[in-house]
Every structure is written in C-alpha cells, then in structure tokens.
Amino acid sequence: MPTSFLAGIFGRSPVQPLKDHMAKAAEAGHVLLDFIEAALAGDWERAANVRSRLQDIEHEADRLKADLRIRLPSTLMMPVDRGDLLDLITTQDRIANRAKDIAGLMYGRRMVLPDSLAPGYRRLAQRSVDAVDQAERSVGELDELFTAGFRGAEVKLVERMITELDAIEDDTDTLASELRAQVFAMEQSLPPVDVIFLYKAIEWLGDLGDFSHRVGGLLQRLIAR
Amino acid sequence: MEGMTLYIILAAVFGLYMAWGIGANDVANAMATSTGAKAISMRQAFLIAAVFEFAGAVLAGGAVTATIRSGMIDTADLAGNPELLIFGMLSALLAAAVWLNLASRHGWPVSTTHSIVGAIVGFAVVGIGFEAVKWAKVGTIVMSWVVSPLLAGIVAFIIFRTVQWLILDRENPLAQAKRWVPVYMFFAAFNISLVTLLKGLTHVGLDLDTRQTYLLSAAIGLGIAVMGWALIRRIQPVPGADRDNHFATVERVFAVLMIVTACSMAFAHGSNDVANAVGPVAAVISTATSGQVQQTSSMPPWILLLGGAGIVFGLMTYGRAVMRTVGEQITALTPSRGFAAEMAAAATIVLASGTGLPISTTHTLVGAVLGVGMARGIAAINLQVVRNIFVSWVVTVPAGALLSVIFFLIFRAVF
Numbered sequence: 001m002p003t004s005f006l007a008g009i010f011g012r013s014p015v016q017p018l019k020d021h022m023a024k025a026a027e028a029g030h031v032l033l034d035f036i037e038a039a040l041a042g043d044w045e046r047a048a049n050v051r052s053r054l055q056d057i058e059h060e061a062d063r064l065k066a067d068l069r070i071r072l073p074s075t076l077m078m079p080v081d082r083g084d085l086l087d088l089i090t091t092q093d094r095i096a097n098r099a100k101d102i103a104g105l106m107y108g109r110r111m112v113l114p115d116s117l118a119p120g121y122r123r124l125a126q127r128s129v130d131a132v133d134q135a136e137r138s139v140g141e142l143d144e145l146f147t148a149g150f151r152g153a154e155v156k157l158v159e160r161m162i163t164e165l166d167a168i169e170d171d172t173d174t175l176a177s178e179l180r181a182q183v184f185a186m187e188q189s190l191p192p193v194d195v196i197f198l199y200k201a202i203e204w205l206g207d208l209g210d211f212s213h214r215v216g217g218l219l220q221r222l223i224a225r
Numbered sequence: 226m227e228g229m230t231l232y233i234i235l236a237a238v239f240g241l242y243m244a245w246g247i248g249a250n251d252v253a254n255a256m257a258t259s260t261g262a263k264a265i266s267m268r269q270a271f272l273i274a275a276v277f278e279f280a281g282a283v284l285a286g287g288a289v290t291a292t293i294r295s296g297m298i299d300t301a302d303l304a305g306n307p308e309l310l311i312f313g314m315l316s317a318l319l320a321a322a323v324w325l326n327l328a329s330r331h332g333w334p335v336s337t338t339h340s341i342v343g344a345i346v347g348f349a350v351v352g353i354g355f356e357a358v359k360w361a362k363v364g365t366i367v368m369s370w371v372v373s374p375l376l377a378g379i380v381a382f383i384i385f386r387t388v389q390w391l392i393l394d395r396e397n398p399l400a401q402a403k404r405w406v407p408v409y410m411f412f413a414a415f416n417i418s419l420v421t422l423l424k425g426l427t428h429v430g431l432d433l434d435t436r437q438t439y440l441l442s443a444a445i446g447l448g449i450a451v452m453g454w455a456l457i458r459r460i461q462p463v464p465g466a467d468r469d470n471h472f473a474t475v476e477r478v479f480a481v482l483m484i485v486t487a488c489s490m491a492f493a494h495g496s497n498d499v500a501n502a503v504g505p506v507a508a509v510i511s512t513a514t515s516g517q518v519q520q521t522s523s524m525p526p527w528i529l530l531l532g533g534a535g536i537v538f539g540l541m542t543y544g545r546a547v548m549r550t551v552g553e554q555i556t557a558l559t560p561s562r563g564f565a566a567e568m569a570a571a572a573t574i575v576l577a578s579g580t581g582l583p584i585s586t587t588h589t590l591v592g593a594v595l596g597v598g599m600a601r602g603i604a605a606i607n608l609q610v611v612r613n614i615f616v617s618w619v620v621t622v623p624a625g626a627l628l629s630v631i632f633f634l635i636f637r638a639v640f
Contacts, residue, residue, distance in 0.1 A: 004547045005334025005587065005614055006254045006261075007554035009594060011605030075609040079601030147472045147559070149385070149601045152394020 011076050014085060015143045017068040018092075022139040022215070024061040025092050028054060028099040029132040029208060035103045036125050040118050044110060051103045061096040065089050079150060080222040088218040092139070095132055095211045102204045109197055114190070117182055121202075124175040128208035131172055134165040135212035138219055150223050158223065162216040172209030176202055228640065229513040232311050236513075239318040240506035240528070241535045246325035247337050247498055248539025249547070252278065255494050255586055256487065256540070257551035262563040264483030267548060274540050277488050279533035281495025281575075282503070283526075285421045288581035289497055293341060293504025296581065297366070298349045299357050303518045310512050312640070313352050314505040316632035317344035317625075321501065324625055329543060334614040336585035339621040341501040342366060347626025348633045366582060370618065373573050373584040374592025381569035381596030384409075388561060389600070392475065399462060399471040402478040407454040410485045413568050415446030417489050417575055421496075424579045449485055456481050479560035486567035493574035494586050495533070501583065503532040558594075562602045566593040588618060 031054045038047040068089055072082055105111070113121055138161045141154070148154040179202050187195055256270045265273065303310050321340035328335040342363070349358045392401040419442040422433060433441065460481075462474045506528050512518055558566075570586070570593040577584045591614050598606045 004254050004257060004332060004551045004554075005610070006257055006590070006594075007551045008334075008610040009591065009607055009614075010555045010557045010603070011607040013557055013604030015604060073609070075607065075612075077595075077598055077606040077608050078604065079598070144472060146604050147561075148393045148398075149389045151389050151601075153396045153398075154394075 012071060013146070014068060014072060014078070015146055017064060017071065018085070018089060018142060019139055021061060021064040021068065021089060022092050022136045024057055024064060025095040025099075026129075026132050026136040028057045028061065028096040029129040031057060032099040032103060032208075033125055033129055036106070036122065039106050039111065040113060040122070042112065044107070047103075047107055051107050054100055054103050058096045058100040061093055065093045079146065079225075081225050084218055084221050084225070088139075088215065088222070091211055091214045091218060092135075095135075095208060095215075098204055098207045098211065102201060102208075105197060105201055105204070109194075111194070111197065111201065113198070114186065116186070117179070117198075120175070120179040120182055121205075124172065124179055124202065124205050127168065127172045127175055128205050128212075131165060131168040131209040131212035134161065134168055135215040138162055138165060138216055142219075145223065150225075155223055158219065162220060165213060165216040169209045169213040172206055176206040229516075232315070232513045233510055235315055236311075236318070236506045236509035237531060239315060239322060240502050240531060243318055243322035243325065243337075243341075243502040244499070244532045244535025245539035245542075246322050246329060247502060248274075248536035248541075249543035250325055250329040250335070250539075251337050251498055251586055252491070252494060252536055252540050253544030253547035254551070255490050255590060256544075257548045257555070258490070258558060258563050258567055258590065259483050259487035260548045261552045261555035262480070262483060262558050262560045263552070264480040264560050264563065265487055267545065269484075270487070270548065271537065271541055273484075273488050274491050275533070275537045277491035278495035278499060278536050279529070281492035281497075281578075282499035282529050282533060284426060285424060285492070285496035285575060285578050286500050286503075286529075288424065289500035289578050289583050290504045290507060292362075292366075292581045292583055293345070293500050294508040297342070297345055297359055297362055298353065299359055300518045302353055302357050307512045307516060307518050308640070309352055310518055311509050312633055312636040313345075313348040313629075314508045314512075316636055317341060317348050317629045318502070318505040319632050320344040320347070320628035321625055324621070324628055328621075329547075334587055334591075334617050335621045336587045336618060337498055337501045338583045338585045339370070339618055340625040341505070342583060343622035343625030344629035345505070346622075347629040350626075351630045352633050352637075366584075369577060369582040369584050370588065373577055374588045374595075377569045377573040377589045377593040378596035378599070380572060381565050381593040382600045384569055385562065385565040385597045385600040385602045388565060389602075393472075393561070398475045399478070402475045403457050403460070406457055406478050406482045407450040409482055409564070409568070410453040411446040411450040413446075413482075413485050413489050413571075414449040415442050416572050417492060418442040418445045420572075420575045420579050453481055453485065476560050479564055483560045483564045483567070486564045486571065489571035489575075490567045493571040493578070495536075496578040497574050497584060498586055499529065499532040499536065502535065503528045506531070557604050562597050565597050565602070566590065569593040569596060585618070588614065591615075 035047055035050040038050055141158050144154050183198055252274055256274055259265045260267060260270050321344045324340045325337055346358055346363060391405045392398050395401045422438045422442055457478050460477050462471050570590045573589050574586060597603055
C-alpha cells in the first residue's frame with residue numbers, strides 16, 4: 001500500500017472520541033432517571049432490566065475511555081494539554097460510574113423511600129441529570145473550539161454554557177441540602193441503616209452534578225492553556 | 226568524442242527516472258495537502274502540477290539548476306577529464322533516483338534534494354578528491370535545510386494567527402472569510418510573482434525595471450484576487466451543517482483559496498526540485514556536446530520539458546495512490562489550515578530558489594504544518610513521525626553518497 005510521510009504526521013483527533021464518551025455518560029444519566037422511576041414505583045422487575053442496560057452503557061463508556069487513552073501517546077502535539085484531556089475523560093467516566101453505583105445501591109437494598117421524600121428525590125435526580133446534559137452540550141462544542149483555535153466568539157459561547165452549568169450545579173446543591181434536611185427531620189421514624197444509605201444515595205446524586213461541574217472546569221482549563 | 230551520444234541518452238533516461246521518482250513521492254505529497262483537504266480534485270491536482278511545476282522550473286528554477294550542476298564542486302580539476310564529470314553526474318542521478326524509488330515504495334519521507342546533494346558530494350569526494358568539493362557552498366546548503374523549515378514554520382504560524390484574528394475569532398466568520406480570503410489570494414500571488422520577477426526573467430525575454438516588476442506583480446495578484454472574489458461570492462451557507470458560526474461554509478471559502486496556494490506550491494516545487502533531476506542532466510549534456518568541462522552553459526529547454534513530463538508521469542502513475550491515501554488519512558487538515566501551511570512553504574521555497582539554494586520541499590512543508598500546530602490550529606500532530614522525517618534527512622545524505630560512489634566505480638570500470 002502506498003504510504004506518505006505527510007499522512008503520518010497527522011494524529012487522529014481526540015475530539016470525536018471525547019464527545020462519544022460524554023454522550024455515553026449522558027445516556028447513563030437518562031437511563032438512571034428511568035431506573036429511579038421504576039424503583040420509586042416499586043417495580044423491581046423493570047428496575048432490574050433498566051439497571052442491566054445501565055451497566056452495559058457503563059461498560060461501553062469504559063471501553064471508549066480505554067480507547068482514547070491508548071490513542072493519546074505523549075508524542076502527540078495538541079492545542080490542548082494532554083493531562084487536561086486525560087483528566088476530562090476520567091471525570092466524564094466518573095459520571096457514568098456514579099450513575100451505575102446509584103442504581104446498584106438502590107437495587108441491591110431494594111431501597112424504598114417514604115412517600116414524602118420521593119418528589120424531592122426525583123427533583124434532585126432530574127436536576128443532576130440536567131447538569132450532565134449541560135456538560136455534554138459544552139463538550140459538544142469541542143470541535144468548534146478546535147476549529148476556531150480556542151479563541152474568540154466560540155470561546156465566549158462555551159464560557160456562557162459553563163456559567164449555565166455552574167448555575168445548574170448550584171441548584172443541585174440546594175436541592176440536595178433541602179432533601180437532607182427533610183431526611184434529618186424524619187430520621188427517628190426510619191430504620192437507621194436505611195437512613196445511612198439514603199444519605200449515601202443523595203450524596204451520589206449530588207456527585208453527578210459535581211462531576212459535571214468539574215467537566216466544565218476542565219473545559220475552561222483546556223481553553224485557557 | 227566517442228560515446229557522447231550514449232552518455233546523453235543515459236542522462237536523459239536517468240533524468241526521466243529521477244523525475245518520475247520526484248513526481249511519485251515528492252509532488253504527490255506536496256499536492257496531497259490540497260487534495261487531502263478536499264479543496265481540489267485529483268484531476269485538478271494533475272493539471273495544476275503539470276502547468277505550475279513546469280512554469281516554476283522554467284521561470285524560477287535556473288539558479289538552483291546551476292547550483293546542482295556545478296555549484297557544489299570545483300570543476301577546475303576536471304578540465305582535462307570531462308568523462309569523469311559525466312560518470313559522476315550519471316551516478317549521482319542514478320543513485321538519487323534509486324534511493325528515491327526505494328523510499329517511495331516504503332513510504333519513507335526522504336527529500337529529493339538531500340538525495341541528490343548527498344550523491345553529488347559522494348561522487349566528488351571519491352572520484353575527484355576531497356578538496357574538489359566546495360565545502361563552504363555545501364555548508365550553506367545544509368544550513369538552509371535547518372533554516373527553511375524553521376522559517377516556513379514561523380510564517381505559517383503568523384499566517385494562521387491572522388486567520389484566527391480576522392476570521393475564525395469573529396462573531397460572523399463567514400462574512401469575514403468572504404471579505405479577507407481574496408486578500409490572502411492577492412498576497413499569495415503577489416509574493417510568488419514578485420520573488421520570481423525580482424530574480425529576473427531575462428532568459429525568457431522579459432526585461433522589467435523595479436517599478437514595472439512591482440506593478441506587474443500587483444496586477445497578477447489583483448487579477449487572482451478578483452477571480453477568487455467572484456468564485457467566493459457564490460458560496461451559500463451549507464444548510465443545517467452547523468449552527469451559528471457556519472464553520473463548514475467558512476472552510477468552503479478557504480477551499481477556493483487553496484486552489485491558489487496549490488498552484489503556488491506546485492510552482493515553488495518546480496522552481497526548487499525539478500532542478501534536482503535536470504541539473505545533472507544539463508551538466509552531462511553540456512560537457513558531452515562541447516567535449517570540455519564548463520562552469521556555465523545555456524540550458525536547452527527540452528531538458529526542462531523532460532523533467533516536467535517525468536514529474537507529471539510519476540504523479541499520475543504512482544503518486545495517484547499516495548494522494549488517495551493521504552486524502553483518506555488527513556481529515557484534520559482543513560482548508561483553513563492547509564492553505565496557511567502551503568502558503569508559508571511555497572513562499573519559503575520560492576525565496577530559497579531565488580538565491581539558488583536547493584532546499585527540501587518535504588521538510589519545509591513539515592515545518593509549516595508544525596507552525597500551524599503551534600498556533601493551536603491542528604487537533605493532533607504526531608511528533609514521533611515528525612522526528613522520523615527529520616532523522617531521514619541524516620540518513621538520506623550518506624545513503625545518496627554511498628550509492629553514488631558505487632555507481633561511479635561501476636561506470637568507471639565498464640566504460
């Protein structure tokens with residue numbers, strides 16, 4: 001096969017794999033919402049199905065992560081810092097992982113929430129996944145950022161998206177602390193071990209927002225290099 | 226002198242072989258930056274290469290041809306022994322061609338310039354003597370191999386930064402691109418014309434004073450810019466291809482600009498690299514016909530035609546496949562980046578050709594690509610491969626020299 005020195009110079013762009021991976025993480029978030037609905041309805045058969053779908057998605061995300069890491073040797077010259085890129089994919093991957101963890105925790109314990117807590121829990125889950133979605137949209141701008149060479153109008157657009165992401169993450173913090181206050185108020189009436197894991201589930205839902213927020217922060221670092 | 230016809234035929238055959246190799250390897254890669262960016266089709270690439278390689282060789286290639294032919298060796302010692310020079314040039318030509326052919330087959334990124342310079346120095350040291358080589362001149366050439374990629378890199382960096390500043394960073398990149406791309410066309414055409422004209426075109430019967438030179442260059446640039454403007458005006462936003470910024474459409478505007486830079490690149494390559502094939506041929510022919518070693522002599526136009534034809538033939542036979550591979554593999558080199566690299570490389574090469582320095586098109590182009598990369602323009606550049614390309618330079622010179630010595634000894638034994 002005829003080869004060319006020129007073709008070899010150009011490494012494969014990491015942008016599409018990053019976007020694909022982030023899309024997987026966001027998909028995991030949405031499937032988690034399905035799972036939570038099934039769990040709150042006490043339909044554990046459906047929950048089991050949804051959970052296994054979530055596990056598949058998480059495995060797929062792991063595979064994409066490994067692919068991308070192999071594709072980024074240290075001899076690659078990129079307009080962004082290689083370490084930041086690796087941090088970004090790690091953080092994205094933690095979103096998918098955490099979604100899987102939450103489903104695992106709720107399913108493993110057949111976690112049942114008191115009816116009064118369910119709406120708050122739903123709201124928190126929804127808002128956390130909103131944050132994940134916003135992170136996906138921001139990462140989706142990466143190819144435009146590469147095209148523009150990390151300057152100008154496109155950077156401002158992404159900055160706005162990240163500001164929006166920060167606002168959503170603030171919301172999730174507020175929702176989580178409100179929910180915790182509710183749990184605290186009825187702590188005495190609930191089985192203590194359940195309470196411990198309820199706090200855990202709330203904390204992990206908050207993590208989804210938190211990791212999404214970090215994805216935004218890493219994007220800013222990529223731009224600012 | 227007896228056997229002289231044979232020498233001329235051999236020189237023509239070897240020259241054609243060398244030109245074929247240049248077309249297959251070097252030109253294919255130079256043109257691939259344009260075909261890879263989808264700015265021009267394969268057919269257009271052949272046409273551009275055919276016209277502008279030849280134009281570059283005829284209009285701007287003379288100084289480099291002279292350097293390859295006689296600038297590196299002191300032919301005074303050869304006065305009574307013209308056959309030695311003929312054998313030497315034949316072996317240098319064959320050595321460079323064989324090495325180039327070998328490299329094309331394996332996809333090694335060798336420079337045709339490095340091959341022929343190595344080959345000529347090799348035969349001169351063994352065939353005539355160490356002191357016959359004009360080491361100062363060779364030193365200048367080698368220095369230019371370091372300077373030219375560096376210069377092209379800096380120029381490419383600056384050009385791409387201006388593209389960011391004028392077009393990509395703006396709120397409405399499409400309107401900005403339509404406004405500024407004709408300006409880049411003007412400068413590309415103006416620069417190449419100016420450098421070519423300043424060097425003088427008296428050998429094709431064109432005698433201009435400085436003012437006329439500038440005016441003519443400006444007129445050529447303006448003509449190209451107006452043609453480009455007319456083409457660009459018709460480009461409409463790609464519906465649904467992108468959201469606010471129309472980057473996909475912006476790239477189509479740059480694709481028009483890349484037609485101009487592809488022509489510049491072919492012209493630049495012709496001015497520099499055709500000499501690698503025809504220089505030694507010219508040396509053999511002038512020595513064979515006159516029967517004596519001359520430092521200077523006129524250049525029969527048919528030799529240039531031979532070089533140009535060989536290059537286009539190489540491009541069409543083997544280079545086609547190279548261009549196709551590159552086109553599939555370089556998706557990262559969009560027209561907005563490709564043009565910056567090509568324009569910088571072409572300007573550097575034509576400038577060097579004007580001073581008679583044979584430089585490596587390959588390495589200059591690589592330097593220019595790195596320059597765009599430095600300006601955060603390219604998603605990923607494989608530095609391992611870049612390093613290999615520069616290492617190949619170190620290998621190519623002695624390889625050319627060694628092969629040339631072997632062929633020289635064979636020729637001397639046979640004839």
